[in-house]
Structures are given as C-alpha cells and as structure tokens.
Amino acid sequence: MSRVFVNEGGHAREITLDAFCAEADHATFSWIHADGWREDARDIVSRCDHMPEAALSALLAQETRPRCTLMAHGALINLRGLGSEDDASGDPLVSIRLWAEQARVISVSYRPLAAFEPVMKRMLAGTIHDPGDLIAAFAQEITEALDPEIAQLGDNLDEIESTLSDTGSPEVRREVSEIRATAISYRRFIAPQRQALERLSAADAPWLHADDRLHLQEAADRCARMAEELEAVRERSALAHEELTDLRAEQMNRQALIISVVALVFLPLTFLTGLLGMNVNGIPFAHEAWAFWGVVAVCVAMAAGIGGWFAATHWLRR
Known part of the structure; x- marks a missing residue:
C-alpha cells in the first residue's frame, strides 16, 4: 500500500495520497512510497509530475541493481538492503528505488525492506527535512544492518577453520558452501552500491547538503569495507571447501x-x-x-x- 509523508516547517506527518495531491504545494518536503505489486502503483507514481519517463520505468522495474543516475532536475537511486524477517523469498537483499528531486522523493519497492520502518520513524520524528536527509538515512540504516550480518559470516567461517582438521562431515561442507554462496550474493550488490553512493555524494544537486554528502560518503566507505570482507570470505570459504574435500579424500x-x-x-x-x-x-x-x-x-x-x-x-x- 502507498504511504505519503510530508514535512511542513519541521512538523512531519503521514497523509493520504489524495490529500497530498490537494495540498502538495504547502509541504516543504514530501516522501511518497508505493508498493510495486499494486496495480495502481504506476498511477500513484505518475501522479507526481515532472518525472522523466525513463525514471518512471526504472522505478517500476522488477529486476534492478544498485545505481545512481542523474536525470534532468533529479536523480534515480537504487539501493539494496536486508529484507524484513517475515520475508524469506528471493534474493537476501531487497531493492528500493528512489526518485529524488527538490523537496520530493518517490520510492518504490516490491518486497518489504527492513530499513523502511526506522527511516519512517525518523521521518515522522521530524529529523528528515529534504531528499538528501532521506537518502542518507536509508544508506545509513542499510549499511548498519548489513555490517553485523557480514561480520557474522566471517565469524562462522573462523569457527569452521579452527576445527577444520578435526572434521570433514557433509554438514560442515554444506555450511561452508552456504557461507560462500551468501558472500557471493551479497557482494553482487554491495560493490555497485558503493559506486552508486560515491557518485551521489559527488553529484551537483541543490538538495544535497554538506552533512548529507558526508553521511553518503561514510556509507560508501562502509560498503567498500563490506565488499572487501565479502571477497575475503568468498576466497577463504573456497579454500576451506578444498581442504575439506582433500580431508575427505584422505579419509577415503x-x-x-x-x-x-x-x-x-x-x-x-x-x-x-x-x-x-x-x-x-x-x-x-x-x-x-x-x-x-x-x-x-x-x-x-x-x-x-x-x-x-x-x-x-x-x-x-x-
């Protein structure tokens, strides 16, 4: 279902889409979020004028990868983050598509994003005043949620490596394979997400302020570190799998x-x-x-x- 949030001089609230269309000019900043699976998602997004057709198509695309594309007076940003705990289907990382322009952000997602609720609370608390604040908030919440998940992959692999010579069971080999597959899946989106955040932080957009650029660059740096950690986990898991295979062959x-x-x-x-x-x-x-x-x-x-x-x-x- 669609959600509309407006910030009027530091006071934020959630309103209906019809009310927003009737009084959009009174809000200093507005955020419209649409569910991509709803049949009226295109109508909801298209009711917001001044959006290029290419941006509209990209917002409604089902298969995406992290990117930042500057178009006309706005920017299209695709980010990936952990999905909600209730959603275990598809890729482990959920996409959110954002169109940002002066005083307005339009977002679309097909699956629930775990970072959505914390960002929504920050919006209603009145701490988000412009598109830069909103995108920086999403970047921060996504990276903060991903960081411990990726660290846990490394910790699990450390435990396996410490007892590698004592076991060669199929369960351990299967666990190593799962860790490697997860690391590859995460890195597939984390690496381009770093590039997208770096490009956005350097973009010439009037709604991006110095603190927004700083937060975006910080999130990009964390993505770079997570990508390096995922690459290390991938290589280490490959070596661990080879050693387990050699150990099993030696036992046989x-x-x-x-x-x-x-x-x-x-x-x-x-x-x-x-x-x-x-x-x-x-x-x-x-x-x-x-x-x-x-x-x-x-x-x-x-x-x-x-x-x-x-x-x-x-x-x-x-």
Missing part, C-alpha cells in the same frame, strides 16, 4: 588402504585353505589328529608374518 584413501591390507593378509590364507579343502585324495596329513590345529597354526603364522611386514614397511602409518 586410508579406509581403502586398510581394506586392501586386510585383503592382502587373507589372500594367501584363502589360497591355503582352498588348496587343502579340495575333495581329492592325496592331501598330506589329512588323517592326522593334529592336522587341523597345524593348519590353523600355519595360517596364524602367515598372517602374523604378512602383518609384521606391512608394519615394518609403514603401510599402516598415519
């Missing part, structure tokens, strides 16, 4: 070696017992009372001799 090779040694020990014993078990005449000592125990003793001696040879040549060394 050792198991195969043990099976081979056991088979080699019993191979001559099987030959001997098979030879003496033939149902033909002429087998030596077949009718002696000690014959069975004699064969057992020979088998034990052969097994001990072969096992001792394997031990002496370090076949069973770890």
Whole structure:
C-alpha cells in the first residue's frame, strides 16, 4: 500500500495520497512510497509530475541493481538492503528505488525492506527535512544492518577453520558452501552500491547538503569495507571447501588402504585353505589328529608374518 509523508516547517506527518495531491504545494518536503505489486502503483507514481519517463520505468522495474543516475532536475537511486524477517523469498537483499528531486522523493519497492520502518520513524520524528536527509538515512540504516550480518559470516567461517582438521562431515561442507554462496550474493550488490553512493555524494544537486554528502560518503566507505570482507570470505570459504574435500579424500584413501591390507593378509590364507579343502585324495596329513590345529597354526603364522611386514614397511602409518 502507498504511504505519503510530508514535512511542513519541521512538523512531519503521514497523509493520504489524495490529500497530498490537494495540498502538495504547502509541504516543504514530501516522501511518497508505493508498493510495486499494486496495480495502481504506476498511477500513484505518475501522479507526481515532472518525472522523466525513463525514471518512471526504472522505478517500476522488477529486476534492478544498485545505481545512481542523474536525470534532468533529479536523480534515480537504487539501493539494496536486508529484507524484513517475515520475508524469506528471493534474493537476501531487497531493492528500493528512489526518485529524488527538490523537496520530493518517490520510492518504490516490491518486497518489504527492513530499513523502511526506522527511516519512517525518523521521518515522522521530524529529523528528515529534504531528499538528501532521506537518502542518507536509508544508506545509513542499510549499511548498519548489513555490517553485523557480514561480520557474522566471517565469524562462522573462523569457527569452521579452527576445527577444520578435526572434521570433514557433509554438514560442515554444506555450511561452508552456504557461507560462500551468501558472500557471493551479497557482494553482487554491495560493490555497485558503493559506486552508486560515491557518485551521489559527488553529484551537483541543490538538495544535497554538506552533512548529507558526508553521511553518503561514510556509507560508501562502509560498503567498500563490506565488499572487501565479502571477497575475503568468498576466497577463504573456497579454500576451506578444498581442504575439506582433500580431508575427505584422505579419509577415503586410508579406509581403502586398510581394506586392501586386510585383503592382502587373507589372500594367501584363502589360497591355503582352498588348496587343502579340495575333495581329492592325496592331501598330506589329512588323517592326522593334529592336522587341523597345524593348519590353523600355519595360517596364524602367515598372517602374523604378512602383518609384521606391512608394519615394518609403514603401510599402516598415519
């Protein structure tokens, strides 16, 4: 559903869209947010005049990546942040599209953004007075929410690396793969988001003040650091996965070696017992009372001799 917020001389409030269209000229700053899935989203956005058609199409596009594009008298900014806890569908990072011009911001999202509620509260508290404040607030809330999530990926990988030589279970390999996939997915949007924020902070826009540029640059720096951390996590997880694979292969090779040694020990014993078990005449000592125990003793001696040879040549060394 659409949300409309206005700031009139430091006093902020939420009004209906019809009321906004009737008294838009009285607000010193207004923010219109539309749900992209609603059929009337295009009508809601198009009721705000002076927007280029290219910006309107970009606002309503479903597939986006972070960017900042200056158009005519305004700027189109796409940002990505964590979605709400209730939304687990699609990409882990949710897009919000913003068209900013003098005294007005129009935003569209298709999925709930976790940063929306904190920014809305700041808007209603009267601390957001212009488009620069609003975009800087979104940038700050998004980066502050993402920072611990990315740090947690590194911490999880640290725990796995500390016990890497002690385990090679499929669950650990699956966890490493998930960490790597998450890092790749995050970095896909964090890296261009840094560029978008840097470009916006350097844009020649009258509604961007010095403090707004400072906050945008700070958010861009945090995005740069998070992108570097994600790249490190991606490379470390790839190395950890390779080490786990090597460890698993080593375990399988050792198991195969043990099976081979056991088979080699019993191979001559099987030959001997098979030879003496033939149902033909002429087998030596077949009718002696000690014959069975004699064969057992020979088998034990052969097994001990072969096992001792394997031990002496370090076949069973770890």
